[in-house]
Amino acid sequence: MTVPVETTALTKRYGDTLAVDAVNLTVRAGEVYGFLGPNGAGKTTTLRMLLGLLRPTSGEVALFGRPPGDLREVGALIESPGFYPYLSGRNNLSVLARYARVGTDRVDTVLDLVGLSERAGDRYSRYSLGMKQRLGVAAALLKDPRLLVLDEPTNGLDPAGMSDMRDLLRRLAGQGRTVLLSSHLLGEVQQICDRVGVISRGRLVAENTVAELRGEAVLHVVAEPAGRAETVATELLGAARVRRQRRGLELTVEPEKAAWVNGELVAAGLAVSELRYRERDLEQVFFELTGGESTHVG
Numbered sequence: 176m177t178v179p180v181e182t183t184a185l186t187k188r189y190g191d192t193l194a195v196d197a198v199n200l201t202v203r204a205g206e207v208y209g210f211l212g213p214n215g216a217g218k219t220t221t222l223r224m225l226l227g228l229l230r231p232t233s234g235e236v237a238l239f240g241r242p243p244g245d246l247r248e249v250g251a252l253i254e255s256p257g258f259y260p261y262l263s264g265r266n267n268l269s270v271l272a273r274y275a276r277v278g279t280d281r282v283d284t285v286l287d288l289v290g291l292s293e294r295a296g297d298r299y300s301r302y303s304l305g306m307k308q309r310l311g312v313a314a315a316l317l318k319d320p321r322l323l324v325l326d327e328p329t330n331g332l333d334p335a336g337m338s339d340m341r342d343l344l345r346r347l348a349g350q351g352r353t354v355l356l357s358s359h360l361l362g363e364v365q366q367i368c369d370r371v372g373v374i375s376r377g378r379l380v381a382e383n384t385v386a387e388l389r390g391e392a393v394l395h396v397v398a399e400p401a402g403r404a405e406t407v408a409t410e411l412l413g414a415a416r417v418r419r420q421r422r423g424l425e426l427t428v429e430p431e432k433a434a435w436v437n438g439e440l441v442a443a444g445l446a447v448s449e450l451r452y453r454e455r456d457l458e459q460v461f462f463e464l465t466g467g468e469s470t471h472v473g
């Protein structure tokens with residue numbers, strides 16, 4: 176099966192600005208892929224190159240093994256499509272269906288898919304932001320694409336709107352579609368994405384499952400005296416695996432070694448008052464990967 180999205184050393188330069196820097200990105204069939212990064216990291220520029228809306232400075236793009244611009248199996252929501260405010264949702268989609276040479280029977284199908292059937296007759300201008308976004312997704316679905324590319328589909332939505340959008344995207348992926356969405360809201364997309372790619376200052380700094388990105392769990396230990404505890408832990412595990420926290424130590428060590436660590440600390444004469452596992456906070460990971468430049472994490 177051909178890979179829905181693959182880029183090789185994809186690069187875009189605007190004068191002195193390297194907006195996208197040698198990005199190798201792969202989106203696999205059937206997954207929801209979150210393309211994450213702070214504002215200005217290069218997400219929109221990358222997505223525009225994927226769709227053939229912008230010419231790369233160098234590098235390659237292939238969608239289902241074909242060059243960009245061949246969008247037979249691709250639906251996209253990049254900038255809000257030019258919906259007419261005075262037309263209903265349904266009529267707006269009918270206009271787009273005619274442009275796209277898609278049968279108008281698809282209009283009701285996609286309205287149903289995004290949960291807008293009951294409000295399809297209302298004017299677009301009366302729609303909430305969440306409904307507008309869902310109508311945008313409906314437009315992207317008109318051609319019944321195998322790949323959906325969505326730029327910040329949850330941007331500006333309230334919690335209920337975000338939750339609706341998450342359900343919708345999950346449902347679409349459940350139907351065998353591949354979804355690539357960008358976001359600067361890590362907390363929002365981590366719940367629905369199978370994998371995420373993190374972009375920072377134009378560079379893809381990580382591409383992984385959410386679980387892998389979280390990495391190893393850490394063992395939080397409080398033992399007295401603290402200085403001696405740090406020395407003993409460092410002797411046991413090496414300095415790279417020991418971090419001094421405000422309260423106690425954080426040890427990067429496999430869960431099955433917790434009892435051993437505890438035994439060694441106690442044997443060294445330390446009073447251990449706390450010993451528990453803590454998963455790394457994904458927002459912290461994101462913050463570290465992006466050089467701490469974003470305050471907009473989930």
Ligand SMILES: Nc1ncnc2c1ncn2[C@@H]1O[C@H](COP(=O)(O)OP(=O)(O)OP(=O)(O)O)[C@@H](O)[C@H]1O
Pocket residue numbers: 189192193194212213214215216217218219220221359
């Ligand atoms: N047409 C352009 N001319 C010059 N610089 C540009 C142009 N478009 C984007 N850039 C620059 O390229 C970088 C990446 O921008 P891009 O819009 O791709 O980021 P983004 O991650 O999508 O952020 P946002 O979510 O804010 O849109 C930024 O530094 C931006 O200022």
